Amino acid sequence: MKLLKDILYGVGIVAVNGTTDTMVNAICFDSRKVGLDDVFVAVKGTLVDGHSYIDTALNAGANAIICETMPVNLVNGITYVQVKNGNAALAIMASNFYGTPSKNLKLVGVTGTNGKTTISSLLYQLFKKAGYKVGLLSTIKIMIDDKEIKAxxxxxxxxxxxxxxxxMNNAGVEFCFMEVSSHGIHQKRIEGLVFEGAIFTNLSHDHLDYHKTFAEYRDTKKLLFDxxxxxxxxxxxxxxxxxxxxLQNTKAKKQTYALKTYADFRAQILENQFSGQLLKIDDNELWSKLIGDFNAYNMLAIYATAQLLGLEKMEILRLLSELENVDGRFQYYISGKNITAIVDYAHTPDALKNVLNTINALRTGNEDVITVVGCGGDRDKSKRPVMGHIASEMSTKVVFTSDNPxxxxxxxxxxxxxxxxxAQNTRKVLTIENRxxxxxxxxxxxxxKDIILIAGKGHETYQETNGVRIxxxxxxxxxxxxTSLEK
Structure with a gap:
């Protein structure tokens, strides 16, 4: 158990009713998980307001309530703490409760529209190969060295x-690589964390259902660096x-990477094919199993990060050449009939364009590129026609289909x-709802020799319809x- 006043350290407090010298057992923001002597943090979510569940939390045994708006009726013996922002309070309290664990390892945040999962996962892979105990917080999974938890x-x-x-602290982890989404930043989930460094990959059309404008989306990402x-x-x-x-307002040491312009870390693509690509990084040639311009950027970001974290240059290059592709990121299978199927998470216009550019650069021109793609429901609607345009413009044939409606x-x-x-591309298009x-x-x-691209879901192993996942x-x-068609 921890003293409430200790875990409130650094929280923006407006008012307190009751004593903060009370002991609390755990922190909860879900009233269904509250137990005896827990502190309940009432968070205002996008769909649900935790303030509506304060009574439920008290009935479950909570002895302290953290809220943005004080309840009208206060219960005797219960401590109420009014805070400026419930989400920020939750994050800072969680960090305090667990002993500020981010201070005890080197935490690197990766943000941007595309490349977050690949970069964070491959950094985890590289540092494991280098002999370190490593952590990962990604879209696909959480890794506590060798222990895996589905994300x-x-x-x-x-x-x-x-x-x-x-x-991770208990397991002796030295480095942790973390995907940092714009939602996570906006909802203050990273407040209280101590970062060793942060990586920006790129920014393109995504999540405008949530952020409303591109400028807001960009500025939210920027908060990580600020x-x-x-x-x-x-x-x-x-x-x-x-x-x-x-980099405009960051206090951190500024570092850049690029393929096209002057930067602290530079790379050049010398050769690109389905089996991999030959890169030149800092005047050293490197063969990578990951293909495409977007993966050249990813590999360069990994190279730069490993150097900034203290690894030796030649060891990094050797380890980069051993890295394997991440599930659902340009993951391909070649059938017995020499048909190449590529599965990729590309669910934004820019990501889809990048993947199709890579495929079209590798084909001789005689093969068909057949793209299967859709758009998820309850997400940014404005990107849907853009995705349709890109797929039909850059493919030989297209099958539009359902993707997590x-x-x-x-x-x-x-x-x-x-x-x-x-109009000129309508003849290429089929629409089949069943994926x-x-x-x-x-x-x-x-x-x-044809190429099938199945885009949008990548590593996901489910289809979600009306709250049900199959x-x-x-x-x-x-x-x-x-395989069945070969028989």
């Missing part, structure tokens, strides 16, 4: 983050027009995707379908 959000809630970091201490470093992709913006009508989503198809049937159709259309793995399904 549910790009940036977990503040309690999960700090509890995981505390477990909050870095002067002892940290800030690494940015200076080829991206928003790269310099990230959530609470929206799949057919209505597909109409919005189709709206982006120009498995869409993938099957793409496999049936494919001839030897098992669905693009990679497994396309592999099974192509």
């Amino acid at each position: 549910t959000h790009t940036t977990p809630d503040a309690i999960t983050i700090n509890k995981s970091l505390a477990e 909050g870095l201490p002067k002892t940290a470093w800030a690494l940015t992709n200076i080829d991206d027009k928003n790269g310099a913006v990230m 959530r609470t929206e009508s799949p057919s209505e989503i597909l109409k919005e995707v189709e709206a982006g198809v120009e 498995e049937q869409a993938i099957k159709t793409a496999c049936q259309l494919a001839q030897p 098992d669905f793995d693009d990679y497994k399904i396309v592999k099974q379908l192509l």
Whole structure:
């Protein structure tokens, strides 16, 4: 148990009713998980306001309430603490409760529209190969050295983050690599964390359902860099027009990487093919199993980060050449009939364009590129016609299909995707709502040497409709379908 006043250290407090010398057992923001002598933090979420569940938390045994708005009726013997921001309070309290675990390892945050998962996961892989105990907080999973925990959000809630970091401390972890989403930053989930450094990958059209404007989305990402201490470093992709913006107000040591312009860390693509690409980094040639311009940027960011964290240059280059692709990121399978199927998480216009650019740069021109793609429900609607335009413009054939419709009508989503198809490209397009049937159709259309791109879900192993998730793995399904067609 911890003293309430100790875990409130650093929180922006407006008023207190009761004593903060009370002992609390745990911190909760979900009233269903509250137990005896827990402190309940009433957080205002996008869908639910925790203030509505204060009575439920008290009935479950909470002895302290943290809130932005004081209840009208205060219960005797209960401590009420009014704070400026419930989300920020939750994060700072979680950090204090677990002993500020981010101070006891080197924590690196990775933010941007695309590349977060690849960079953080491959940094984890590289440092493991270098012999270190390493942690990972990513879209796909949480790793506490060798222990794996499935992740549910790009940036977990503040309690999960700090509890995981505390477990990493106990396991002797020296480095941790963390995806930092714009939602996580905006919802203050990273408050109280001490970062060794931060990486900016790129910025393009995404999450405008949440942030409303691109400027707000960009400025939210920038907050990660604004909050870095002067002892940290800030690494940015200076080829991206928003790269310099990230560094404007940071106190951290500024570092840049680029393929096209002058930067502290530079790389050049010498050769690119389906089996990998030859890169030149700091006058040293490196063969990477990861292909495409976007992966060249990822590899360069990893190289720069490893140097900034103290690894020796030649060891980094050797380890980079050994890195394997991340699940659902340009993950490919070549069938017995020489049909290449590629599964990629590309769910933004820029990511889809990057993947199709890579594929089109590698093909000889005689093969068909058959793209299977859709857009998720309850997310940014403005990108749907853009995705439809890119897929139909840059592919030989396209099958539009369902992709996690959530609470929206799949057919209505597909109409919005189709709206982006120009007249000259309509002959290329099929629309098949059932995702498995869409993938099957793409496999049936494919001839030897053709390339099938299945975009949008990547590593996800489910399809979500009206709150229900069913098992669905693009990679497994396309592999099974192509194998069955060979018989």
